[in-house]
Amino acid sequence: MSRQKVGIIGCGKISDIYMQNCTKFGILELTACADLDMNRAQAQAEKYNIPRACTTEELLSDPEISIIINLTIPAVHAEICLQALEAGKHVYGEKPLAVTREEGQRILQTAAERGLIVGSAPETFLGAGIQTALKVIEEGTIGRPVSATAFMMSRGHEHWHPDPEFYYAEGGGPLFDMGPYYLTALVQLLGPISRIAGITGMALQERTISSEKKCGKKIPVEIPTHVAGTMEFSSGAIATLITSFDIFGGSTLPPIEIHGTAGTLLVPDPNTFGGPVKYRKLGEEEWTEVPLLSGYSENTRGIGVADMAYALQSGRPHRANGEMAYHVLEAMWGFHDSSDSGQYYQMQSNCTRPAPLPIGLERYTLD
Template sequence: MDKIKVGIIGTGNISGAYFNNGKRFDSMEVVACADLDVARAKQKAEEHGVRGCSVQELLADPEIQMVINLTIPAAHASVCLEALEAGKHVYVEKPLAVTREEGLRVLELARSKGLLVGSAPDTFLGGGIQTAVKLLDDGWIGTPIGASAFMVCGGHESWHPAPEFYYHKGGGPMFDMGPYYLTALIALLGPIKRVTGSARISFPERTITSQPKFGQKIQVETPTHVAGIMDFASGPVGTILTSFDVKGGSMLPRIEVYGSEGTLLVPDPNGFGGPVSIWRSGSKEWTEIPLSHGKVENVRGAGAADMARAILSGRKHRASGELAYHVLEAMHGFHDASVEGAHYVMKSTCDRPAPLPLGLADNELGD
């Protein structure tokens, strides 16, 4: 077997990246797609030269060994469980699930069946964050002491055609963008030991100003401004701010890591490229560092291809279900800590994802 046969469930906008990048990597081949709207699945299938079918037909197909689940977050867990019950490995868009209980059920079922679970985001496999990982591991800023991460904006109702779900349970800035930032921080510093934080709903009602729902009201059900603190198991203390309530601009960096010998400026974890900069002790300015790794364009789906390679070779995959669950638990932990006025001690842990080797081509992920 030289390629894992893959079926995609959910053919919305993001599926295009997975179809296109599925052709880039030699570990997997997308052969079919399905959607609750079978007509849409067949249209997308025709665009990309694969077979379109119903979800039930895709899950029953013995040729398909792995499912890429691109459904809406509320359906992530149920579709993952269906795929696992059908004997398929499954890779899901972020977040792994909406609740911790759902996430655990997915991991436990996969373990019981000897199947793999993986989850986006996989942007930490890009050249930007992989370069930052190498600089940390090579000691360029000494011993990591702390980190900060910032994702602030005014919300999605001004541009998104259907922004309601961003403000309902399972939404908000932490669950929307937090997975990118937390996954990147774990790739840099390892798993989290405990968290605390404060969260609020700043505007209980939002008005949609985008089309086609201009003027409709959204009742906000989830915190839209979340400030968190993380104690990493390896020692550093991190801060994170995610907000849909910043109505003006912001000059905050995306991620900074502070060490005993300098500061590392990490690029936007919602992308794959750079730039990466360092301010070392004794210096008077930032120095931009050439990227040591490739994969700087949009290669969403690299995590799925890495999991397919793991199925073929027997090694561990990097964008693992355990990593995604650890992120999910931390996100809930910030909310819980705010409500309870206490630290939330993490019950899960995960491996820090193995860095990508140097010298790989953009379509390679290492054996």
């Protein structure tokens, strides 16, 4: 196994966990990081013993780096991904893949033309929680899945995030921020989506930041902050999804439930890697908690990059891939398009359910 040299572009809040975990997977060698703020890049390089802090241009011109991890804000995801691909690098980006479908298509087309591969967060579906839920479904414990519910109920990010403005600009909102976790988990568990019906709304046209850094600053709200709808999957299953930043009094709704012909499965929060996973079969009165598969129950962001590196060496498909990320991106826009038109949105893309992670592998190895 040869190590793949990796560079990170974007040294903000999310970069910490990627930098920590890149050192744990032996197939990855994190050699450089870049940011518009050179001081921030240098600080992260020193904190995580990264050999070099540099500009984006310097990082992309390094011939030894084969994989770029793109941790920039959503508005420039596509721009940085395309620059990386044009520099001959494979690229793995934070979610969403891009802001628009056109940008997402351009990323996939450029990668195909250049013989490169694209990966994208979220990779939480590779955690022990959702992998265990997948095993329960595939073993037939709840019968044939026929429906699902998924809820992400929040008051928004302005009360805790140091720089929350982009959550309320184009490319933000509850669906584009948190929806990828829920939709990716549902695609892993139920397969691709065929059509969507959605309604969107906005409770407040302006938000006030209450987190310490920018406390009191007003944010104009440019996107819907409550998105609700239904999805039909190619398998025939029907799912209800609500994502909201307009829940000001809290909620007790579960993150994801899968309902089958023989029982119900409780799926853990798809923004985490762990459990619990529980099921209750038809005729039973108690829930049964399923022991988690051996694997990754802690925050293991970066596992998608490592899986991509293994795929590059073996030639197998990587799991957190660009095609699935684009399918999720199209689905998110499908909710908005359906709301705007008052009609179903028919999905144009397709994707393959990622293969389950093998059981029993040595920790931090994926092949």
